[in-house]
Amino acid sequence: MTASTDPLPVAVIGAGPVGLAAAAHLLDQGLEPLALEAGPTPGAAVREWGHVRLFSRWSELVDPAAEKLLAPTGWSAPDPTTYPTGADWAEHYLDPLAAALGARVRLNTRVTGVARAGRDRVVDSGRDTQPLTLHVVTPDGAEQRLTARAVIDASGTWTTPNPLGADGLPALGETAAADRITYRVPDLRDPDTRARYAGRRVAVVGSGASAFTALAALADLAAQAEGTHAVWVLRRGLTANTFGGGSADQLPARGALGQRAKAAVEAGHATAVTGFRTTAVERGDDDRLVLVDESGRRLAAVDEVLVLTGFRPDLSMLTELRLGLDDRLQAPVALAPLIDPNVHSCGTVYPHGAAELSHPEQGVYLAGMKSYGRAPTFLALTGYEQVRSIAAKLAGDDEAAARVELVLPETGVCGGAGLFDQPEQATATSGGGCCGTGPVTVRIGTAVSRGGC
Structure with a gap:
């Protein structure tokens, strides 16, 4: 000053x-x-x-x-x-x-x-x-x-959600399919939004609280609208950390959200696909969408896609300022090591x-x-x-x-979350199927989650 x-x-x-x-x-x-x-x-x-x-x-x-x-x-x-x-x-x-x-x-x-x-x-x-x-x-x-x-x-970052493409750029065909792709948790109480998803097959891409929230809301809709079905698309395998810290999470509702998702997986109704990194979106003859991953795997056609893979900062207004940003996270260089999901331990x-x-x-x-x-x-x-x-x-x-005037609640998740599959950690059940590696069967609970965005 x-x-x-x-x-x-x-x-x-x-x-x-x-x-x-x-x-x-x-x-x-x-x-x-x-x-x-x-x-x-x-x-x-x-x-x-x-x-x-x-x-x-x-x-x-x-x-x-x-x-x-x-x-x-x-x-x-x-x-x-x-x-x-x-x-x-x-x-x-x-x-x-x-x-x-x-x-x-x-x-x-x-x-x-x-x-x-x-x-x-x-x-x-x-x-x-x-x-x-x-x-x-x-x-x-x-x-x-x-x-x-x-x-x-x-x-904030609300206006710049991450794209569907696993390489951080829009997947081939993603922009052309914009009429069927949404990057927010839908409000299924709204009649028009509800009609969009009722009786449809919906891909939910993401592994965080927003994805869990969307899955629960779609399952609630499925109980009332026959034919509604969710396909949970995860870029990684299922690990001990996939569902958060459970009872060890010092925010109980956050831990409970992950535990409800875990119980849904173990119960076995609705489909989840693991290790799937989308590279293309194709529109079929019936106008439905087919997701294709880097190995050429193709998912069965869906009517809608929810991309809930996080957000990124829009730095365009700051280009004439001298910022010190981490080259991976685009966060301040001194903060980045504290929050890097590749290595961050215990969620604290x-x-x-x-x-x-x-x-x-x-x-x-x-x-x-x-x-x-x-x-x-x-x-x-x-x-x-x-x-x-x-x-x-x-x-x-x-x-x-x-001075530190705050103690933050722990998530109960220890070890780096990782941004890429570790094959030896994957616990997904394998089996036959049209997509090579078999899908995991998931039952999605109907209770509305207390997830945040």
């Missing part, structure tokens, strides 16, 4: 849970925040998966600085022991918090670029004394330039803040889901601790920035 930038606000990109928490912490530190939200409402992305129930309780979803800001408004905290849906989270927490922040939150304001004022990323001279400039599009479509002393990018991420999230570009931080790059298993608690530390650092309180 310099005298010339001190009067400027700290720009926060995104008014979701972590962005609004950042604004609350900045205010608590005596700094002026300006939160810029591309959507029409606070937590616009959260509302898009509002039908999904989180596996975190309310007590783990309310930031302390935000609660402090809300207290004078007469806000009543929800029952801390209950599990909200995304819609509940937005309505009962994000909306009141944004209202408490008032004009410090600007909706329908899209950030298209961030740079050092008057300096592209090549120029060294005077860089550390210049403010940051944000290129934005206002609600009426006009272009505007805003200046800030620092920028916290908490815009040491609480981290400004030190691990800093970049060569002074005053720039990625926070929330975006800070994790392509790594999974992000918790709201993690984001709240991140922005607490960042706000303290920007206020000049290095001691508070370095």
Whole structure:
């Protein structure tokens, strides 16, 4: 910080849970925040998966600085022991918090670029004394330039889901089949969405909480709509870690979600295919889709495909900033070793803040889901601790920035999760079938899961 930038606000990109928490912490530190939200409402992305129930309780979803800001408004905290849906989270927490922040939150304001004022990323001279400039599009479509002393990018990853292709790029034919492929957990309470999947054969690609949630919802639909069938497509084999930490998970609903999936596999009704890395999507004569993997295996035709393989950060607005990102995860270099799913042990991420999230570009931080790059298993608690530390650092309180004020719940999963099959670990039952390696038979439970996105 310099005298010339001190009067400027700290720009926060995104008014979701972590962005609004950042604004609350900045205010608590005596700094002026300006939160810029591309959507029409606070937590616009959260509302898009509002039908999904989180596996975190309310007590783990309310930031302390935000609660402090809300207290004078007469806000009543929800029952801390209950599990909200995304819609509940937005309505009962994000909306009141944004209202408490008032004009410090600007909706329908899209950030298209961030740079050092008057300096592209090549120029060294005077860089550390210049403010940051944000290129934005206002609600009426006009272009505007805003200046800030620092920028916290908490815009998340919701708009950039990973593709179906196992090499990280869209599979051959994936774009052409976009009318039959969805990258979100469908809301089967919606009549039109329900009609789309009822009586259909649906491939669910992915092995995380979102996939488990979709499988359970489709199974519930199958109990009411004859012919509905789910095919669970996994890139890896089934291992002890596939279903999470079970009773060892310190978030009970998260552990229970995995255990329900494990019980479904053991019960033996509906199909799962393991070790399948999609390289192509073909449309058959009957207009159904056929997935093809790298070895040439072809799955029986499906009507719809749900691709639930995680998300990645959109870094296009930050190309003129000097970021220090890990070349695998696209996360800050100091954070990446803590969250790398190739080697990360026991699902426990040491609480981290400004030190691990800093970049060569002074005053720039990625926070929330975006800070994790392509790594999974992000918790709201993690984001709240991140922005607490960042706000303290920007206020000049290095001691508070370095202090750990959070103990994160363990998943109960030890050992690297791995991103590629380890044949000796695979426990899938083999057998005959049209696809070479036989499919595993799965029974999918009908209870709605408390999975989060």
